Every structure is written in C-alpha cells, then in structure tokens.
Amino acid sequence: MPATPSDALLIEITNAFSAVQRQLGSALSIHGLGFSEYLVLWYLHNAPSNKLRRIDLADKVGLTASGITRVVNPMEKTGLVDKEQAARDARVSLVTLTTAGARVFDEASVGFRGTADRIVRQYGRRALEALVKS
Amino acid sequence: MPATPSDALLIEITNAFSAVQRQLGSALSIHGLGFSEYLVLWYLHNAPSNKLRRIDLADKVGLTASGITRVVNPMEKTGLVDKEQAARDARVSLVTLTTAGARVFDEASVGFRGTADRIVRQYGRRALEALVKS
DNA sequence: TACATATACTTGCGCAATCAAGTTTCACGC
C-alpha cells in the first residue's frame, strides 16, 4: 500500500489545524481576546518578572515586530499590559503584564485549557508530543 | 516527570505549524499563488470533472462562503478558473478549472510537493499520519 | 571622534479573510 503523498497529507493536516485554531480562538473570543493577544498574555505570564522586550515577544508569538506593535498597542489602551522603558538601552520598550491583564489571563486560560485538553484527547497526547520532540 | 500541559503543548504546535504554513506559502509565492488559491486549484484538480460548487469549495478549503468569493473572483479574472452555472439550481455557481489553471497548478505543485516532502521528512511521516488517522 | 552598520521599534499602505446584512432561488407544508 503506497503511503499518502506528502502534499495530500499536509493539506489534511492544514485543515485539521485550522479547526484547532478556530476552536481555541472561539474559547478566547468569549473573553474578548484574539489568539495572538492570548499568546502575548501567556508569554508574559511565563516570563521572569512578567516582562519582555517587544522583539522577543514577537519571536515567541510568531509575529513580526510590526505585528506586535499592532497587537500590543490596543492591549495597552485597554490596560492589559504596560509599556516600560529599558534601563540600558533606549531603543527597547518592555511590555509588562498588569494585574488587570493577569486577571483576564487567568479567566481566559480556564476555557483555553479546557479546550486544549479536549483537543489533546482527540488527537492523542503521544501523537502531538511526537511532533514537538523533533 | 509530569506530562506537558495541554496548553503549552498546543502553543508549541501552533508555532511549528505557523512555520509550516510559511514554508508552503513561500513555495507558492514564486508562482504568484496564495495558499488558499493553491488549495482551490488542488481541490478542483481532484474533483470529478474538475468542478465544484463554491460552497463545497469553501468547506474544503476552510474558508467561509464570503472568503471563497473573494479568492475565486480574482482567479477568474486571471483565467485560472471559470464560472459555470448549475443545471437544476440557479443559486449555485460552479467553479471549474481552466486549462491555464491546470497548467499553473502543475507548475506550482512541483515546488509544493518538494516542500511538503521536506516537511514530512522533518516531522516524520508516521507522526503526521497518526494525526489524520483519528 | 566620527562614521558605518545593525538593532528596536513605528507607521503607511495593502491584502486576506471575517461577520452581518442583503438578494435570489429553492423546497415544503398548506
């Protein structure tokens, strides 16, 4: 039996993954968060001092520097994060998690984790972990 | 050692997948195709009579009906696909693959398959196939 | 010290896709 061609395989996986993104996204939309916004909160939550340079945030979240600017600025206006300037380098502006941001993250992460658990059960933890191992 | 929490696991996979999408996308951009446009050609290529209703196309490609309209209309203007109206239902408009569209697809699919092969090798065919099996 | 190059970020423009609302056509109960 011939193996599934790579292109068909990847297209199927692409589909599955779009569904995953939609599910995670709609778990967040209840709290008024986009996926990238949630990721920003997530990485800040897991960062030392809840503080990251915009560029590092961009890298982690998978956006460009420009993209991070556009995601973070509105979050700053709604008080989820704060801007802070770096001590020794006037180019960088740090993004910090506010207490309001931490609260929203906590609330949203309940639903997010629930959805994530469901998805992991659906595809099988081992199968998913095998992907990141490489 | 505790298993990776589901949320962290899915976030890692999300990242990996964004990279995959970028690679596939850039393999296509050489031929002036977006990812969704390629998918449209792909599904038409694999459809009986190379013909699909816009709604079914939307479903397969993973877009809304509106999204398909916006993807397909330009493709029609550049001659990759054609519009054709259904025999018994005046609501539906079929999308068909033109010979020009088939040629562009053939050209683009060389690069696409090459990139897909690389990605499948990188993550391991078995690991990827395990995902779609469920 | 001065200049070149690189880094961190922002901004204008544009594209891809969504949602909500509208139009046509169809199917079904009466």
Add this chain to the structure above:
DNA sequence: GCGTGAAACTTGATTGCGCAAGTATATGTA
C-alpha cells in the same frame, strides 16, 4: 399556487496581520 424558512451566494465594513520605509539609539571600527 402561496407563504415560510432555508440554502447559495455577494457586498460593505472591519480586523489582523505583513512589507517597506522611516526614526532613534547602540555598537564596532578606523
């Protein structure tokens, strides 16, 4: 045949980014 609800689209407004180009600061080199 005649409404009523659903299906198959299209369109206007909006969102979420990217790219290219610009600004400001830092670093390394002569």
